Amino acid sequence: MTERKHNFNAGPAVLPYSVLKQVHSQLLDFDQLGLSLMEMSHRSPEFDQVINDAKASLTRLYSIPDTHEVMFLQGGASLQFAMIPYNLGSGGAYINTGTWSTRAYKEACTIGTADEIWSDEGNGFKHVPQPEELPSLPAASTYLHYTSNNTIYGTQYQYVPKTELPLICDMSSDFISRPINVADFDLIYAGAQKNAGPSGVTVLIIKKAISRHFVGDARTPKILRYVTQAEKGSMYNTPNTFGIWVIKLVAEWVESQGGLAAIHALNQAKANHLYDVIDAHPLCVGHATDVSRSLMNVTFRMDSEDREQAFTQLCQTKGIIGIKGHRSVGGLRASIYNAMPQSSVETLADLLASFRG
Amino acid sequence: MTERKHNFNAGPAVLPYSVLKQVHSQLLDFDQLGLSLMEMSHRSPEFDQVINDAKASLTRLYSIPDTHEVMFLQGGASLQFAMIPYNLGSGGAYINTGTWSTRAYKEACTIGTADEIWSDEGNGFKHVPQPEELPSLPAASTYLHYTSNNTIYGTQYQYVPKTELPLICDMSSDFISRPINVADFDLIYAGAQKNAGPSGVTVLIIKKAISRHFVGDARTPKILRYVTQAEKGSMYNTPNTFGIWVIKLVAEWVESQGGLAAIHALNQAKANHLYDVIDAHPLCVGHATDVSRSLMNVTFRMDSEDREQAFTQLCQTKGIIGIKGHRSVGGLRASIYNAMPQSSVETLADLLASFRG
Numbered sequence: 171m172t173e174r175k176h177n178f179n180a181g182p183a184v185l186p187y188s189v190l191k192q193v194h195s196q197l198l199d200f201d202q203l204g205l206s207l208m209e210m211s212h213r214s215p216e217f218d219q220v221i222n223d224a225k226a227s228l229t230r231l232y233s234i235p236d237t238h239e240v241m242f243l244q245g246g247a248s249l250q251f252a253m254i255p256y257n258l259g260s261g262g263a264y265i266n267t268g269t270w271s272t273r274a275y276k277e278a279c280t281i282g283t284a285d286e287i288w289s290d291e292g293n294g295f296k297h298v299p300q301p302e303e304l305p306s307l308p309a310a311s312t313y314l315h316y317t318s319n320n321t322i323y324g325t326q327y328q329y330v331p332k333t334e335l336p337l338i339c340d341m342s343s344d345f346i347s348r349p350i351n352v353a354d355f356d357l358i359y360a361g362a363q364k365n366a367g368p369s370g371v372t373v374l375i376i377k378k379a380i381s382r383h384f385v386g387d388a389r390t391p392k393i394l395r396y397v398t399q400a401e402k403g404s405m406y407n408t409p410n411t412f413g414i415w416v417i418k419l420v421a422e423w424v425e426s427q428g429g430l431a432a433i434h435a436l437n438q439a440k441a442n443h444l445y446d447v448i449d450a451h452p453l454c455v456g457h458a459t460d461v462s463r464s465l466m467n468v469t470f471r472m473d474s475e476d477r478e479q480a481f482t483q484l485c486q487t488k489g490i491i492g493i494k495g496h497r498s499v500g501g502l503r504a505s506i507y508n509a510m511p512q513s514s515v516e517t518l519a520d521l522l523a524s525f526r527g
Numbered sequence: 528m529t530e531r532k533h534n535f536n537a538g539p540a541v542l543p544y545s546v547l548k549q550v551h552s553q554l555l556d557f558d559q560l561g562l563s564l565m566e567m568s569h570r571s572p573e574f575d576q577v578i579n580d581a582k583a584s585l586t587r588l589y590s591i592p593d594t595h596e597v598m599f600l601q602g603g604a605s606l607q608f609a610m611i612p613y614n615l616g617s618g619g620a621y622i623n624t625g626t627w628s629t630r631a632y633k634e635a636c637t638i639g640t641a642d643e644i645w646s647d648e649g650n651g652f653k654h655v656p657q658p659e660e661l662p663s664l665p666a667a668s669t670y671l672h673y674t675s676n677n678t679i680y681g682t683q684y685q686y687v688p689k690t691e692l693p694l695i696c697d698m699s700s701d702f703i704s705r706p707i708n709v710a711d712f713d714l715i716y717a718g719a720q721k722n723a724g725p726s727g728v729t730v731l732i733i734k735k736a737i738s739r740h741f742v743g744d745a746r747t748p749k750i751l752r753y754v755t756q757a758e759k760g761s762m763y764n765t766p767n768t769f770g771i772w773v774i775k776l777v778a779e780w781v782e783s784q785g786g787l788a789a790i791h792a793l794n795q796a797k798a799n800h801l802y803d804v805i806d807a808h809p810l811c812v813g814h815a816t817d818v819s820r821s822l823m824n825v826t827f828r829m830d831s832e833d834r835e836q837a838f839t840q841l842c843q844t845k846g847i848i849g850i851k852g853h854r855s856v857g858g859l860r861a862s863i864y865n866a867m868p869q870s871s872v873e874t875l876a877d878l879l880a881s882f883r884g
Contacts, residue, residue: 175562181568184566185563190555193554204529208726211849245606248763251750252749282746368565369565370768390637391637393608394609407604410726412770
């Protein structure tokens with residue numbers, strides 16, 4: 171077998187190797203049932219156990235209260251950009267901190283009306299607003315939407331915005347990476363393919379006041395109403411069964427690492443180590459403002475694109491992949507999600523520290 | 528390892544064992560790249576190769592002309608029930624042959640207007656209309672929608688309806704099971720979890736006249752417009768990469784079996800064998816009318832529910848699973864998709880032939 175890469179991909183991203191080995195060991199014969207999980211009915215008691223285990227592990231990790239429930243949908247965060255205004259109506263107030271929050275806002279404007287209440291677009295999306303920078307919301311606002319971590323720009327909120335309105339958060343790229351108080355949120359949603367599993371599943375933690383009572387327009391398709399899937403335990407139609415299985419294993423792996431506080435401490439240590447090297451490096455400059463630095467995606471530039479390219483190529487010779495910045499930003503990016511081993515971060519940091527191009 | 532079951536599940540369903548073994552052998556280390564496919568960027572050249580290979584194999588299987596293209600979406604057939612009226616507008620004419628076509632029709636009615644032009648609901652969905660039974664369409668009709676195979680009721684069209692209008696077909700449960708002339712259709716869509724792969728991917732074969740030109744209402748969300756995904760090669764947002772990989776392997780497996788004509792002949796032989804046993808059996812009666820019998824889902828009843836239950840239990844002792852009928856219909860159902868081995872059909876047929884309860 172090929173030596174395992176140091177995989178800094180932004181998503182789909184590195185998964186815990188122990189989880190991959192569990193999937194591998196059960197792929198042909200799930201739980202000694204004589205078939206693959208991919209071949210099992212989503213209505214079987216055995217798959218019921220899998221999806222319930224996945225919900226239970228996430229519930230333990232986040233101490234999800236009875237007021238909220240976990241759902242597993244399809245279509246990525248991008249389908250949520252539409253489902254949110256369909257279910258919560260017009261009047262969303264959107265904080266724009268990058269590509270995905272821009273898309274979320276634009277989709278809300280296509281379906282109804284919405285307000286962009288803050289944007290860092292003119293500044294190259296280097297910053298997320300601090301509490302004192304947040305404007306008061308328009309009087310007609312019905313909910314507040316933000317993106318807790320911006321994968322492309324490497325920025326992240328280190329606090330939860332306070333509001334009297336329903337609070338909605340796209341947590342795609344820092345889901346289950348740190349403790350949060352779920353009760354602060356009406357809806358958390360996350361494409362699984364960063365911290366939680368493979369692509370093709372969207373995890374929701376949703377307040378039952380929203381998931382169990384549809385108040386949107388009567389012409390909203392049934393499949394796009396939260397109540398449709400909530401009443402059927404995410405099985406109104408066939409879910410991505412394989413993806414949900416892997417999410418269960420990943421969530422249980424996070425528990426085995428000590429839970430969210432413990433994984434957060436590890437994530438802080440990994441990120442701090444990389445940022446320290448970047449800050450000390452004569453050729454490197456971080457992209458994000460200090461208060462906005464992401465623990466998940468470390469974005470930085472060197473003093474020339476040629477040097478960035480030389481470093482990327484050097485990385486490849488050392489088994490380090492995925493550090494090229496997103497095509498819309500350029501530069502370099504190291505995505506260091508939960509499953510990124512400390513040793514891989516050290517390998518990258520050591521190589522970077524000694525690199526002079 | 529446990530002996531492999533005779534798996535008659537309706538979907539997610541049996542997959543070719545050789546495909547499962549390919550997935551297994553590459554799960555930890557895809558193509559000797561040092562990472563799992565689940566950990567690979569959907570923007571990488573390596574995944575590009577996977578998705579292009581999947582499209583190429585389907586294109587060869589169906590001889591898909593240049594006027595059409597293959598897309599891989601999420602959300603199942605159920606999301607297509609909404610996307611179709613969003614993209615094609617009001618005025619769909621729907622033939623109602625079961626649970627899924629009912630849902631498709633109702634979703635179209637939620638979004639705009641639509642006509643149910645034929646229904647077998649009063650008759651217990653035992654029949655699909657034959658060419659001479661199809662009514663002429665309302666003058667304002669804009670497209671014709673039908674469901675080629677009804678998983679729950681075990682009925683299937685053995686012809687393609689003729690119409691001057693755009694023809695749309697939910698082919699979820701008989702996709703790549705027999706040859707068709709793609710040029711007859713404007714849109715074919717299929718949840719993958721019957722013949723084509725695991726759950727969580729919807730395969731579309733769509734006429735470019737539809738996929739490349741959005742003519743729907745301006746308030747349609749971007750994510751629900753075919754043009755959004757078509758212009759981005761199904762990667763407007765992160766697709767279900769693992770699922771697409773498995774579909775590629777399954778499609779290539781069908782090619783290795785001799786293609787659609789060959790697999791159709793095998794499917795006919797398997798179904799005919801089972802129907803012969805049912806017809807000769809003193810306790811059994813088939814659900815579907817003769818002309819409507821499905822090659823994919825063989826539905827039948829015994830003379831009492833107790834006897835059906837006794838047979839189901841006997842099956843379990845012989846490693847035969849998944850033959851209980853859908854909860855909304857009752858009775859028994861053997862789903863015998865492409866990947867169902869002839870030997871498993873024979874095992875079931877032999878057991879049934881000698882069963883007297």
